[in-house]
Amino acid sequence: MGISSVGVVGLGYIGLPTAAILAANGVSVTGIDVNPQTVDAVNRGEVPFVEPDLATYVGGSVATGKLRAVASPEPADCFIVAVPTPFQDGHEPDLSYVKAAAQAVAPQLRGGELIILESTSPPGTTQKLADWILEARPDLSLDGTDGRPVFHAAHCPERVLPGRVMVELVTNDRIVGGLTHEAAERARDLYRTFCHGEILLTDAKTAEMAKLVENSFRDVNIAFANELSVISDRLGIDVWELVRLANHHPRVNILQPGPGVGGHCIAVDPWFIVDAAPEDARLIRTAREVNDAKPGWVLDQVRAAVAGTEAPVIAALGLAFKPDIDDLRESPARRIVAELADEYPDAEILVVEPHVDQLPKELANRRNVVLGTIDDAAARADVIALLVGHSAFAQVSAGSIVDAGRVLSFVGPVAASPA
Numbered sequence: 011m012g013i014s015s016v017g018v019v020g021l022g023y024i025g026l027p028t029a030a031i032l033a034a035n036g037v038s039v040t041g042i043d044v045n046p047q048t049v050d051a052v053n054r055g056e057v058p059f060v061e062p063d064l065a066t067y068v069g070g071s072v073a074t075g076k077l078r079a080v081a082s083p084e085p086a087d088c089f090i091v092a093v094p095t096p097f098q099d100g101h102e103p104d105l106s107y108v109k110a111a112a113q114a115v116a117p118q119l120r121g122g123e124l125i126i127l128e129s130t131s132p133p134g135t136t137q138k139l140a141d142w143i144l145e146a147r148p149d150l151s152l153d154g155t156d157g158r159p160v161f162h163a164a165h166c167p168e169r170v171l172p173g174r175v176m177v178e179l180v181t182n183d184r185i186v187g188g189l190t191h192e193a194a195e196r197a198r199d200l201y202r203t204f205c206h207g208e209i210l211l212t213d214a215k216t217a218e219m220a221k222l223v224e225n226s227f228r229d230v231n232i233a234f235a236n237e238l239s240v241i242s243d244r245l246g247i248d249v250w251e252l253v254r255l256a257n258h259h260p261r262v263n264i265l266q267p268g269p270g271v272g273g274h275c276i277a278v279d280p281w282f283i284v285d286a287a288p289e290d291a292r293l294i295r296t297a298r299e300v301n302d303a304k305p306g307w308v309l310d311q312v313r314a315a316v317a318g319t320e321a322p323v324i325a326a327l328g329l330a331f332k333p334d335i336d337d338l339r340e341s342p343a344r345r346i347v348a349e350l351a352d353e354y355p356d357a358e359i360l361v362v363e364p365h366v367d368q369l370p371k372e373l374a375n376r377r378n379v380v381l382g383t384i385d386d387a388a389a390r391a392d393v394i395a396l397l398v399g400h401s402a403f404a405q406v407s408a409g410s411i412v413d414a415g416r417v418l419s420f421v422g423p424v425a426a427s428p429a
């Protein structure tokens with residue numbers, strides 16, 4: 011049976027682009043979200059967050075009637091689940107959103123449907139999702155036991171880069187893992203409607219692990235660079251020069267150190283591996299700990315630089331979790347600024363973040379934190395902490411705007427954006 015209708019559960023950064031691209035390729039799509047504002051925005055053809063080109067896809071698909079948003083699932087040939095999978099206080103995965111999605115979809119199944127989990131998930135979650143559906147619908151099965159109607163389940167992790175989502179949905183290779191081979195083949199046929207990359211089939215657990223491993227690979231390598239920066243500082247070595255020289259070896263490629271690791275993927279996903287195999291995931295856990303400790307080391311450097319200065323003006327350059335974006339989620343710079351504000355009530359913490367026009371909530375209501383410009387920082391700051399390598403900070407990094415002696419760079423040399 012071909013798939014002509016799809017329900018996408020969760021219309022966020024991943025679900026809405028997926029819904030829109032399927033609709034633009036002729037599939038009838040119902041987007042389902044528990045947030046009524048999101049449902050209303052999508053039905054007006056609007057996108058509730060920033061992602062280049064997405065508004066054109068959503069507006070066009072809503073206008074042709076191929077995409078509409080609703081509050082709860084309706085019958086469809088396939089459901090794609092793209093709800094959040096955060097971790098809890100002790101870093102254990104929180105699968106409550108996936109469970110809620112499974113329980114919402116279950117009553118709509120008639121037999122023959124494909125359920126695809128796109129949320130980044132610990133190994134075994136696709137099986138759990140199927141089990142939650144079976145709990146609600148014991149009249150169905152995964153394999154036709156006792157002649158009960160079948161449903162299929164697969165995992166297809168997402169590896170798109172925010173800011174390039176509409177391009178990478180089409181061009182990236184994808185991994186599709188089924189609870190059965192038939193489920194994987196059905197999912198492949200659906201993704202083939204818009205994906206021009208290679209589609210690689212495997213089992214569901216391997217597909218779940220592949221996504222986690224991709225982000226852990228990045229995390230472990232960044233931890234190596236971050237540890238080198240701390241060691242180099244102790245030994246009086248310039249880590250940026252060290253990395254540059256070592257990378258001339260034909261088989262060495264050390265990443266750049268930074269003030270920590272942020273965002274909602276690299277800083278989160280490795281914990282799912284640690285949770286799944288706590289005894290064995292020693293390197294992966296240590297990398298997380300090394301990266302999580304880096305903002306504390308940055309704070310120590312700033313403390314040392316302002317020691318003895320009365321009511322210092324401390325400029326923090328950058329709040330985003332990586333260069334040249336406006337995404338502040340889980341950003342180490344944000345944590346550093348909040349701690350400085352707590353620790354130095356008489357200081358002025360001058361935040362320069364050219365990609366936002368207001369401070370995030372937890373900083374906005376603090377008397378000693380203000381949003382300013384590079385010129386303010388150059389004119390008034392006692393110490394300037396360069397926390398994000400935005401290309402807008404290239405001149406500061408090069409020492410040509412302010413006296414380089416006042417600048418503590420935690421991101422290394424910053425390149426200006428190409429004109």
Ligand SMILES: NC(=O)c1ccc[n+]([C@@H]2O[C@H](COP(=O)([O-])OP(=O)(O)OC[C@H]3O[C@@H](n4cnc5c(N)ncnc54)[C@H](O)[C@@H]3O)[C@@H](O)[C@H]2O)c1
Pocket residue numbers: 019020021022023024025042043044045048092093094095107110111114128129130131168169170171172274275
């Ligand atoms: N954002 C990324 O760049 C990215 C990249 C790869 C993977 N992922 C993974 O994709 C998944 C989704 O992430 P996101 O960034 O799109 O999240 P998001 O927070 O942007 O969107 C999730 C949406 O799901 C909705 N929702 C929550 N529970 C629901 C339910 N029971 N029924 C219907 N809607 C529900 C929320 O209202 C929200 O609109 C996560 O597992 C994430 O780790 C995200």
